Amino acid sequence: MPERVSHGFWFAAWRRYRRKPLAMAALVFVCFLIGVAILAPAIAGTKPVLCRYKGQIYAPCLSYFDRRLEPAIFVKDRFRGTYPQNLREKDPESWAIWPLVFQDPYRAVRDNEWPGRPANPTKDEGHPNRFNLFGTDQYGVDVLAKMVHGTTVALAVGFVSMGLAGTIGIVVGALGGYFGGWIDMLLSRVTEVVMCIPTLVLILALVAFVDKPTIWKTMAIIGATGWTGIARLARGEFLRLRSSEFVLAARSAGAGPLRIMLRHILPNALAPVLVPITFGIASAILTESALSFLGFGSPPPSASWGALLNDARSNLSMWWLVAFPGIAIFLTVLAYNLIGEGLQEATDPRLRESRK
Amino acid sequence: MSGSGAVPLVDVKNLQTHFPVRKGLLRHVVGAVQAVDGVSFSIQKGQTLGFVGESGCGKTTVGRSILRLIEPTGGSVRFGGTDVRVQNGAQLRLMRRRMQIVFQDPYGSLNPRMTVRTILEEGLLIHRIGNAAERLATVSRALERTGMSPGSLERYPHEFSGGQRQRIAIARALVLEPEFLVLDEPISALDVSIQAQVVNLLVDLREQCGLTYLFISHDLSVVAHVSDHVAVMYLGRIVERASASQLYREPLHPYTLALFSAVPTIDPAKRRRRIVLTGDVPSPSRPPKGCRFHPRCPLAEQVCREIDPPEVCLDGHLVHCHVAAREIERTGGDVRAASANLAEKVASRVAEIAGDSR
Numbered sequence: 011m012p013e014r015v016s017h018g019f020w021f022a023a024w025r026r027y028r029r030k031p032l033a034m035a036a037l038v039f040v041c042f043l044i045g046v047a048i049l050a051p052a053i054a055g056t057k058p059v060l061c062r063y064k065g066q067i068y069a070p071c072l073s074y075f076d077r078r079l080e081p082a083i084f085v086k087d088r089f090r091g092t093y094p095q096n097l098r099e100k101d102p103e104s105w106a107i108w109p110l111v112f113q114d115p116y117r118a119v120r121d122n123e124w125p126g127r128p129a130n131p132t133k134d135e136g137h138p139n140r141f142n143l144f145g146t147d148q149y150g151v152d153v154l155a156k157m158v159h160g161t162t163v164a165l166a167v168g169f170v171s172m173g174l175a176g177t178i179g180i181v182v183g184a185l186g187g188y189f190g191g192w193i194d195m196l197l198s199r200v201t202e203v204v205m206c207i208p209t210l211v212l213i214l215a216l217v218a219f220v221d222k223p224t225i226w227k228t229m230a231i232i233g234a235t236g237w238t239g240i241a242r243l244a245r246g247e248f249l250r251l252r253s254s255e256f257v258l259a260a261r262s263a264g265a266g267p268l269r270i271m272l273r274h275i276l277p278n279a280l281a282p283v284l285v286p287i288t289f290g291i292a293s294a295i296l297t298e299s300a301l302s303f304l305g306f307g308s309p310p311p312s313a314s315w316g317a318l319l320n321d322a323r324s325n326l327s328m329w330w331l332v333a334f335p336g337i338a339i340f341l342t343v344l345a346y347n348l349i350g351e352g353l354q355e356a357t358d359p360r361l362r363e364s365r366k
Numbered sequence: 367m368s369g370s371g372a373v374p375l376v377d378v379k380n381l382q383t384h385f386p387v388r389k390g391l392l393r394h395v396v397g398a399v400q401a402v403d404g405v406s407f408s409i410q411k412g413q414t415l416g417f418v419g420e421s422g423c424g425k426t427t428v429g430r431s432i433l434r435l436i437e438p439t440g441g442s443v444r445f446g447g448t449d450v451r452v453q454n455g456a457q458l459r460l461m462r463r464r465m466q467i468v469f470q471d472p473y474g475s476l477n478p479r480m481t482v483r484t485i486l487e488e489g490l491l492i493h494r495i496g497n498a499a500e501r502l503a504t505v506s507r508a509l510e511r512t513g514m515s516p517g518s519l520e521r522y523p524h525e526f527s528g529g530q531r532q533r534i535a536i537a538r539a540l541v542l543e544p545e546f547l548v549l550d551e552p553i554s555a556l557d558v559s560i561q562a563q564v565v566n567l568l569v570d571l572r573e574q575c576g577l578t579y580l581f582i583s584h585d586l587s588v589v590a591h592v593s594d595h596v597a598v599m600y601l602g603r604i605v606e607r608a609s610a611s612q613l614y615r616e617p618l619h620p621y622t623l624a625l626f627s628a629v630p631t632i633d634p635a636k637r638r639r640r641i642v643l644t645g646d647v648p649s650p651s652r653p654p655k656g657c658r659f660h661p662r663c664p665l666a667e668q669v670c671r672e673i674d675p676p677e678v679c680l681d682g683h684l685v686h687c688h689v690a691a692r693e694i695e696r697t698g699g700d701v702r703a704a705s706a707n708l709a710e711k712v713a714s715r716v717a718e719i720a721g722d723s724r
Contacts, residue, residue, distance in 0.1 A: 255475035263489035
């Protein structure tokens with residue numbers, strides 16, 4: 011037999027996925043969002059990406075990720091978050107690389123903060139303009155900056171909550187499907203009970219109980235309630251595969267339940283389970299936006315797209331507060347749905363046959 | 367029974383495997399599918415026992431019950447002198463090293479997400495045998511033994527044909543160097559042209575590695591070719607068991623006679639009258655009273671409908687049939703004459719039934 015390269019299942023699936031332009035565009039869009047989330051402080055902010063101050067190099071922009079990353083020297087020298095002027099006055103030798111857009115997601119840019127630039131307009135005067143591409147909210151905070159920094163939340167909500175939901179769902183489904191009997195009985199009933207609880211209502215109730223609602227708690231709650239569909243699918247796959255001959259062969263080789271579940275069944279069950287997880291990411295983003303819209307989302311300092319919509323609620327004349335975050339949410343949800351669909355078509359052999 | 371004094375490698379006594387039938391909201395047991403119901407046999411080291419029977423007669427379940435891939439509900443399975451059924455986890459794992467299985471469907475028995483190498487290495491990893499280099503050597507050797515090139519190690523099952531896949535499945539069974547192989551219809555899913563190759567491979571391997579086989583098939587001619595002894599199964603029970611030559615020379619059970627008449631032969635002089643059985647195999651969840659074969663047996667009598675036929679054994683030729691037992695008695699133990707008479711009887715009875723219905 012001639013030597014040749016062999017491709018596994020996922021490689022073949024990727025090749026099929028690549029042929030779908032819409033799904034590929036969606037994937038590129040999500041990658042773009044990930045890029046935006048990671049580079050957010052370099053895209054929009056009022057703190058230099060890199061600067062040289064009193065002979066040292068600093069990266070104050072990192073403080074957008076975590077307040078503690080703000081170099082101590084700027085606190086000591088009383089910069090108070092206003093870098094351009096202070097840098098110039100306190101160390102004429104200094105230089106700085108600035109973010110692409112000089113706008114802060116947490117406060118309005120003041121008059122002449124950037125040489126020769128007026129203060130951000132407030133209230134309903136903040137139409138999209140040269141300095142504020144997506145306009146400003148009623149307090150004069152730039153919408154684009156808010157959205158760029160809110161990308162992290164939008165992505166994290168999807169990944170964290172569905173990571174949690176996926177883990178719970180696969181574990182529950184795997185145990186029920188593989189062991190069957192009373193374990194399956196019990197887990198299926200628990201799944202059905204959780205399924206009956208309307209997620210949004212549960213989250214609203216829990217938010218009322220939780221002391222300090224943070225975005226992480228919201229994600230945990232979305233994840234803890236969103237695993238039912240995944241569990242049912244995983245259960246079906248494990249049930250189907252546990253009596254397959256390759257599993258029997260593994261058992262006769264002496265493999266224990268854990269090895270069979272992880273090495274033999276899970277890789278075969280993963281593709282069908284991944285599809286609802288992708289759709290779940292989309293719905294988690296929507297849920298978070300809905301919560302923020304209702305005012306139960308993350309508290310003010312962390313910007314989220316849903317919170318922007320909430321601001322628009324009381325200022326309906328400020329159409330830009332609705333339009334831009336709305337479009338962003340719509341596109342992201344659409345992208346995840348397209349990815350899920352593409353994944354389904356690339357991995358499901360039945361769909362593959364019919365489309366040939 | 368194979369009879370000799372040596373302890374058989376595999377000794378199965380009164381094996382029972384019933385599957386519960388559940389019904390209703392609380393899923394209480396309302397009955398049992400008696401897939402295997404009181405099967406006994408033994409296999410000497412180095413020998414092959416063939417199992418034949420229609421689909422659904424329980425032959426696959428017998429094979430899987432021995433390996434405890436399905437838990438038997440009764441009886442005993444002794445392997446090399448120890449009872450398989452009472453082994454706990456660690457002991458069972460050790461025992462499984464010594465007995466392996468090859469499945470019917472080479473498309474379903476190889477994990478599609480694994481390369482041939484990982485598939486073959488699995489057993490070695492589980493039993494912690496050798497280091498990486500030794501494992502690779504063992505795996506390549508097993509693959510070569512089955513006539514595959516080691517170049518296929520890094521490839522995936524879907525890149526192979528059915529026959530090649532079955533060779534890989536056989537190689538997997540050989541990697542742990544077992545003493546006993548259950549071959550569960552290993553050639554039924556293959557093209558006819560490939561079947562002979564695989565059968566010959568199995569026969570060669572038996573000689574080379576000193577293996578003991580339980581060969582399950584519905585193909586009488588293949589079973590005759592590879593087996594030393596043959597057991598005929600019907601509806602969860604063995605109805606006749608004999609050495610291969612005995613069974614082919616002088617079949618006694620009407621069911622065996624019917625099976626033989628269905629084997630195609632080229633020689634027209636040898637062509638027997640086809641015995642067509644009427645009706646379907648009854649459900650194993652409600653097997654008929656008396657002899658299980660009686661609703662379809664052309665020779666069924668009143669006693670067959672009421673009493674389970676006892677075992678009659680003559681020169682290691684075992685049969686469960688009232689009519690055959692009487693015939694043997696009548697001919698004074700001449701099995702060959704009894705077989706000929708029975709065949710004659712069945713043929714005339716079948717002709718009669720055909721005439722009646724016309």
